[in-house]
Amino acid sequence: MSATLFGLAGAALVGIGLFGLIVHPTALRKLLAFNLVGAGVFLVFGVVARRAAAAGLAGDPVPQAIVITGIVVAFAATALAATLLARLSGPEEEP
Amino acid sequence: MMVSLLPVWAVLTPVLGLCALLLCERWIRPERVAAPFVGLSLYLSLSMTYQVMTSQAPLVYALGGWLPPLGLTLRADGVGVFLMTLTALVMTGVAVCAWTPSEGASSRGRFSFWALLLALWSALNLAFTAQDLFNFFVALEMLSFAAVALVALDGTRGALVAALRYLLFALAGSILYLLGVGLIYGRYAVLDLAGLREIAQPDTVTLAALALMTVGLMAKTALFPLHLWLPPAHAGAPAPASAMLSALVVKAPFLIILRLWVDLLPLPAAAPQQIMAGLGAAAILVCSVIALRQQRLKLMIAYSTLAQVGYLFLMFPLMPGPAPWQDIGWTGGLLQLASHGFAKAAMFLAAGLIYEALGHDRVAELGGLARRQPVTLAAFAIAGLSLMGLPPSGGFIAKLLLLTAAVEAGAWWIAAVILAGGILAAFYVFRALGHALADGDPPVAPVALYRQGAVLALALCALAIGFVPLRPFALLAIGRPLEALEALP
Structure with missing residues (x-):
């Protein structure tokens, strides 16, 4: 039951994020929308890991390992995009 | 093995x-x-x-x-x-x-x-x-981060804007791909391609996951209509960086799409393949016409990359057999990938040397270049030969194989697009060459000969593929079909 609920929540987050990613014209909002999609996808992975509990395991470690990598990648990407945004919004300077 | x-x-x-x-x-x-x-x-x-x-x-x-x-x-x-x-x-x-x-x-x-x-x-x-969906994800992320940084290398405002746009497209692509991986794992609890090949069924979940992954990868390959990031990014980067981006970086996501549809879920030619080929055809026609209208050499070459990437997607409906790697469409597509890689690297490097020599890359003002930098211009022309698909070049063999496969499959519209794309490519290459061969006496900065030689060598590689047309057939079929690793030998 809870797995279904979390799955639906993940799907909703992905949907909202994708909508924002496509509709919003500014880069900062697109970046936030990307993070929203990311959160939804990670939640879906959590649900997938949890479903192994039905087979008697505490949880499937493989999706958890993937989520950790995904979070690290999303964090690094957000940092890179934020740096680019900060450089662009700052005063014009010679490189 | x-x-x-x-x-x-x-x-x-x-x-x-x-x-x-x-x-x-x-x-x-x-x-x-x-x-x-x-x-x-x-x-x-x-x-x-x-x-x-x-x-x-x-x-x-x-x-x-x-x-x-x-x-x-x-x-x-x-x-x-x-x-x-x-x-x-x-x-x-x-x-x-x-x-x-x-x-x-x-x-x-x-x-x-x-x-x-x-x-x-x-x-x-x-x-x-890599052989599993997760390793592909890691490789794609390494690739995107390095590529975005290369675009931003100049540090000018235009380059930063292009890098940011590229990054956002790449991120949207990665997250869609990751969602697809999650669905596949949830359905089969396997990520290894060979293992998936044995159990994958063309049901709703699998097809939805493959669609998500394919669209995500298309954004990274810059297939029309997800191509908007590519021209400013590739034209704004320093020339050696553009050469790597155009020749190699856009090819890795394409290879993964190919592996998904050939290794993971081999389907008989159906709607997905037709849609991909349709988008490829649109890319060839639209982006070639836009390339014709560019005033700057590097932008023209970047739009040409978009058109040539379109050719790669034509191969999907041209591999109808149960063993696609034995069809000529498979060899034709992969030869197109390689010959475009060599030709486009040579073209971008040549454009970079031309920029260094003249201080600009406006197509209309290239007059007199042929006399001052014959080696660079020869490399540019040979690379253009391969893009147009004139014999004897790798591009010719690749397009001939694709054309033959299209005729055999009865896909007349693909054959027409291949021919039209070649003519359009001839227009934009000859337009640049015509200006460069015109009279003129511009001030030219010296460029070391070994650097021009390297560009010429890459262009000759694209040409050389045309002289060994039958060798790749056997090479490209090695290791197929994919077999699961049963035990460590």
């Missing part, structure tokens, strides 16, 4: 070079540190190709002795070593061409360029040898 550590070393060697660069940054010039690692990686790729060709079997290594489904394997099959050789030759050409005397770009920029070149190489080798 042969157990070999070579695929691991092919991925690791550029990373070791990166570490050496970071350690020696203060004391030794970056190109001197990077050069031995470039040479070593080139040697590794060539020796892997030699081993695969002599033994007719893929090189496999299971990392840490763990077999799939838990472990990760690296597997260099015929297609893998073919693309690794392409990568190695293009990278070496770029490295020679980027080898500048001490003056010029700031030392920090030079350091970043060489570091990113090695990072890109490692990511490409991983993408070409």
Whole structure:
């Protein structure tokens, strides 16, 4: 039951994020929308890991390992995009 | 299949070079540190190709002795070593061409360029040898981060805007791909391609997951209509960086799409393949016409990349057989990939040298170039020959094979698009050549001859593929169909 609920929540987050990613014209909002999609996808992975509990395991470690990598990648990407945004919004300077 | 550590070393060697660069940054010039690692990686790729060709079997290594489904394997099959050789030759050409005397770009920029070149190489080798969906994701992320940084290398406002846009497209692509991986894992609890091949069914979940992954990868390959990021990014980067981006970086996501539809879920030709080919055809026609209208040489070449990427997607409905790697559409598509890689690297490097010599790259003001820089212009013309698909060039063989496959499959519209695309390419290449051959006496800055020679060598590689039209058939079929690794031999 809870797995279904979390799955639906993940799907909703992905949907909202994708909508924002496509509709919003500014880069900062697109970046936030990307993070929203990311959160939804990670939640879906959590649900997938949890479903192994039905087979008697505490949880499937493989999706958890993937989520950790995904979070690290999303964090690094957000940092890179934020740096680019900060450089662009700052005063014009010679490189 | 042969157990070999070579695929691991092919991925690791550029990373070791990166570490050496970071350690020696203060004391030794970056190109001197990077050069031995470039040479070593080139040697590794060539020796892997030699081993695969002599033994007719893929090189496999299971990392840490763990077999799939838990472990990760690296597997260099015929297609893998073919693309690794392409990568190695293009990278070496770029490295020679980027080898500048001490003056010029700031030392920090030079350091970043060489570091990113090695990072890109490692990511490409991983993408070409990886065998499971998760490893693909890691390779794609390594690739995107290095590529975005290369675009932003100049630090000008335009370059930063282009890099940011590229990054957002790449991120949207990655997250869609990751969602697809999640759905596949939820359905099958396997991520290894060979394992998936045995159990995958064309049901709703699998097809939805594949659609998500394919669209995500299309954004990274810049297939029309997800191409908007590519022209400013590739035209704004420094020329050696654009050469790597256009020739190699957009090809890795394409190879993964190919592996998804050939290795993971081999379907008889149906709607998905037709849609991909339709988008490819639209890319060829629309982007070629836009390329015709460009005033700047680098932008023209960037739009030409979009059109040539479109050709790659035409191959999907042209592999109808139960064993697609024995169809001529398969060989034609992969030869198109390689010949475009060589030709486009040569073209971007030539455009860079032209920019250095003249101080601009406006197509209409190239007059007099032919007399002042004959070697560069010859390289540009030979590369253009391959893009147009005129004999004797790699592009000719590739397009001929695709055309034959299209006629055999009865797909008349694909045949028409291939022919129209060749004519449009001829228009934009000859437009640039015509201006360059015109009279004129512009002030020309000297460019070292070895750098022009490197560009010419890359263009000749594109030409050389046309002289061995039948060799790749056998090479590209090695290691297919994909077999699960049962035990460590």
